[in-house]
Amino acid sequence: MSQVSTTEATTTCIETSRSGYELLADPLLNKGTAFAESERDAFDLHGLLPPNIGTLEEQVSRRLQVLRSFATDIERYAFLRDLQDTNETLFFALLVQNLEELLPVVYTPTVGAGCQQFSRLFRKPRGLFLSLPHKNRIESILAHPRFDKVEAIVVTDGERILGLGDQGAGGMGIPIGKLALYTGCGGLHPATTLPIMLDVGTDNPDCLSDPLYIGWRHERVRGEEYDDFIEAFVSAVAKRWPHVLLQWEDFAKNNATRMLERYRDRLCTFNDDVQGTAAVATGTLLSAINVTGVPLTEQRIAVMGAGSAGCGIASLIRKAMTDAGLADSEAGKRFFMVDRDGLLVDGMDGIASFQQPFLQDKAAIAGWTLDHPDRVALLDVVRNAKPTVLIGVSGQAGAFSEPVVRAMAEHNKRPVIFPLSNPTSRAEATPTDLEAWSEGRAVIGTGSPFPALERNGAKFKVDQTNNSYIFPGVGLGAIAVKASRVTDTMFMAAAKALAAASPARGDVTRNLLPPVTALREVSITVALAVALQAHKEGLTQGIDTDQIEGLIRSKVWTPHYVPYERVEASTS
Known part of the structure; x- marks a missing residue:
């Protein structure tokens, strides 16, 4: 067993009693051909490795x-x-x-x-x-x-x-x-x-x-x-x-929200499908506002997929709207949740508790023109409610059909469309189709990576609105300050930190999100916002705010080899 911690970002030497095949078989300790000559002497590695030291x-x-x-x-x-x-x-x-x-x-x-x-x-x-x-x-x-x-x-x-x-x-x-x-x-x-x-x-x-x-x-x-x-x-x-x-x-959706609510106050825990997805969607939408020019308080959101992820997204965006000055009752009317049975409206059977806040009033849709009078489909919602934003977490490939996208483009100069379902085969639409059907005007974010689009004669990377922009930073921040809980306000802080890092803030022709190559820097930015929010809420103990960034950076490990020294195995 290692006698000195191998988990610190600044570790300069590791002491271990393992040797020979036992050392090489430990993925946390194995260096392969990079073991130095002195280490090969000390740990009986000669003959087990080729002679060249890499x-x-x-x-x-x-x-x-x-x-x-x-x-x-x-x-x-x-x-x-x-x-x-x-x-x-x-x-x-x-x-x-x-x-x-x-x-x-x-x-x-x-x-x-x-x-x-x-x-x-x-x-x-x-x-x-x-x-x-x-x-x-x-x-x-x-x-x-x-x-x-x-x-x-x-x-x-x-x-x-x-x-x-x-x-x-x-x-x-x-x-x-x-x-x-x-x-x-x-x-x-x-x-x-x-x-x-x-x-x-x-x-x-x-x-x-x-x-x-x-x-x-x-x-x-x-x-x-x-x-x-x-x-x-x-x-x-x-x-x-x-x-x-x-x-x-x-x-599954029947357990995701239920388990989160049961255990969120017992330990430091969160559900990434519910809260992480919500934060990255909210952060990306806040970034999209810089491109569309439509204030958050004027957005109308259609969500295809009214499970725990879809309702989690709606809940966080709704909170962002109230933070921006919209009354909560008014904010609630701006969400149109569409599931397998169509638009969720009051009086429907089988409504889960987490869906309840987003039911549309039957009276509000009484005058809508519908393709089928017994079901309000996504296309009906887009034509009648004229949403500014369309988000997909349904896992239904092709759910954002050409008529749906063209209807979005008809009512919006820059429609915001996020097909977020993973893997790629389950995405509600491809960026290529969205680009064509919106005549190049859609502001696009996808859950999985897609090839770049051609815009104005140049390649334009599609924003990957993936939880990898959020959860590593949330976890890093919570762990660094030993937060006792993870709250929705910490995820809101993460979403706003991500939006603040948007390249589109300074140039509307640029991407909504930083490049994937910058994810390490993004995670530190998110971690700092999350940790500061945890401190503000009294969820940390004995930590001053001026210590937080140092605590976060001390947790960030860069993969590298350090020297090993052999010690005797502990007999305790």
């Missing part, structure tokens, strides 16, 4: 050449996962130096295919698979000393992976990918991160019938038994790590 830069160049030789992104994804499980410093050096190229491989859109093929790609264990049959063992599993340094956990139950639905244990690819971004974009040391899969079974017949499926082969457990399992998990986490950040990821 550098991290040479290793990055070598791995990048191999990576680019593959024909498909899923091959690149598998290669990077193997690299992460072999040498984490090299993996993150490669990622940090090539963020724009590798983000779509490490995370969306490729991570979706990675989850679907997780059982076939599985090589080495990473993180924790906590299955319901082992509910009584959770505390003992978490108690192992290897987890002593954990500060950030991302957890899923695999039921709603991106727009792909129930992937069972394959959903583990999401926590692994999210935490890779926590390190690559936010700078958290990988030793402080822990991906967790809560395996409560699956209702995906392909998983259940697959002889290679690695998860618990059982139909998905629900109801009281499910809730008791989640309670056992949260209680064990809070006991083991009093200051840990717990991020909920890709839970």
